[in-house]
Amino acid sequence: MGNYIIEVDSEQIRQAIKKADKVCGTLEPSMRKLTFFAENEKLYLKASDGCFTGFFPLTTFFYKSLHPFEIPLDVVKQFVSELSGKLTLSFQDGILTLKSQNELLRLRMNFIQDEIKLPKFENKVVFQKKRVLSELDFVSCFLEEGNYTDLFYAFDRLEMVSSHLGLIAYLKIEKRPINEQSDGTGEKPERFSLSIPYVSTRHLLKALDTEETDSIELSYNPNSDKLLIYCGDVYTMCGDRPERTPDRIRELVRSIVPIARVYKEQLQRLLRRSLISGRFSDVEVYSRHDEIVVVSQQGSIAYKGSVSAEVSAEFSVKTKAYLLRSALNRIGSQYVVIGNSGEFTLFSSPSLSRFLILRNQRVQGV
Secondary structure, X not given: OOOEEEEEEHHHHHHHHHHHHHHHOOOOHHHOEEEXXXXXXXXXXXXXXXXXXXXXXXXXXXXXXXXXXXXXXHHHHHHHOOOOOEEEEEEEOOEEEEEEOOEEEXXXXXXXXXXXXXXXXXXXXXXXXXXXXXXXXXXXXXXXXXXXXXXXXXXXXXXXXXXXXXXXXXXXXXXXXXXXXXXXXXXXXXXXXXXXXXXXXXXXHHHHOOOOOOEEEEEEEOOOOEEEEEOOOEEEEOOEOOOOOOHHHHHHHHOOEEEEEEEHHHXXXXXXXXXXXXXXXXXXXXXXXXXXXXXXXXXXXXEEEEEEOOOOOOOEEEEEHHHHHHHHOOOOOOEEEEEEEOOEEEEEOOOOOEEEEEEOOOOOOO
């Protein structure tokens, strides 16, 4: 490796590190590293949580080669946090030196063997960033480490499905009606499906929220089972193939029969009050005459509350109070529509665009 000296704007590297920080998260400290690499006469930073990965350009880099290397994210984050003006980066004899005015930081470069390439977009589809992030937040908000969110894309429609402890979330997004900017490919992916980890999903939400763009471009590489994301910067997300299709869920959603309408805040208040044994309190929500009742019991402690509502059919669902409360908080409306469909009860937004699905205990044989 040669010896190089370049200049980077301190604000540019600080913003790149801010995004890298969101990508890596804090659950796994060993993943909190920055990787430097060069491609197409640009110097890049790469960061990853092991599944979700971001690539951030820093400055022009006209040298012929730079062997990829890693340095600790938190050390560099601390050093650049209060700097201004130009920052000089010196790569020499396996040492990276960062210098700004009368301050400098020296770090040993940990060279890596793997070749790093900036992902290339081929077929892509464009959605509104705000909509995608909002919907992804809804389906993942009640999940925990070890859970997954399933994505299904086919012919301009993106569906998201998640489940945890018997609660299923489902939604559908139609491609936004805009003229997409062509980059010479002019084609969209026909279809893809991917199951992405909960932790990486939350990192994606935090990282992409810092991007100052209105749109998000999605592409899929079937050879690596990776989702490619362009949102100002380039990101990739790993995943597995979903275990099942959303066909059955689509049937439930299409055949929903609304039976009640209630203020979300009223139901949220009862669910919050029902957390008598902490975050993992069990709760039953059911209809009785002109009421919706919320009951929680733990040992000798019992809570019961109700709200007035016109209910045209019976239902009873059981779940964890915090799961339902977290998901309803993001339902996207001041009202919640409750409906039955076969053996299930669905909680939905009035627009019938977001759904929470639970088994109806009042159905015979369930």
